[in-house]
Amino acid sequence: MASGLQGYGIPFEIVIVPQSGITLPSLTTSDTSGNYGGFLILGEVSYGFDNGASFRSALTPAQFQQLFDYQTKFGVRMVRLDAFPGPEFGMFVNQGGLSRHMSLMLSPAWGIDSPAQNSTFKSPT
Numbered sequence: 001m002a003s004g005l006q007g008y009g010i011p012f013e014i015v016i017v018p019q020s021g022i023t024l025p026s027l028t029t030s031d032t033s034g035n036y037g038g039f040l041i042l043g044e045v046s047y048g049f050d051n052g053a054s055f056r057s058a059l060t061p062a063q064f065q066q067l068f069d070y071q072t073k074f075g076v077r078m079v080r081l082d083a084f085p086g087p088e089f090g091m092f093v094n095q096g097g098l099s100r101h102m103s104l105m106l107s108p109a110w111g112i113d114s115p116a117q118n119s120t121f122k123s124p125t
Contacts, residue, residue, distance in 0.1 A: 001040070002014070013025070021060065034076070036076060038077045040079045041078065041079070041080045043081070044083050
């Protein structure tokens with residue numbers, strides 16, 4: 001990823017988020033000047049907690065809200081790679097859980113009849 005950005009001369013900053021979390025870098029220099037043209041978040045910056053019994057992001061909901069607010073104010077995009085499709089992405093699980101040999105049925109949370117409404121995502125075998 002970094003080599004692709006470098007190849008096109010696109011400036012970027014890599015922020016490592018440990019399991020203990022971080023304070024976000026300064027997103028703005030003034031009310032009208034943002035420091036970032038977009039965000040790329042890998043794996044939701046999630047870690048296993050409680051001996052792997054649960055997984056959650058090392059970024060807090062308040063920090064994600066700061067990023068969402070920045071997106072709105074400055075018109076930039078956020079790309080979230082390797083994120084589980086859930087309600088925050090407009091999707092909900094139609095049936096059961098997901099195991100190694102099961103399918104997961106997802107539908108838009110807004111209920112619109114569309115080709116993607118009953119998309120089946122198969123788990124890796």
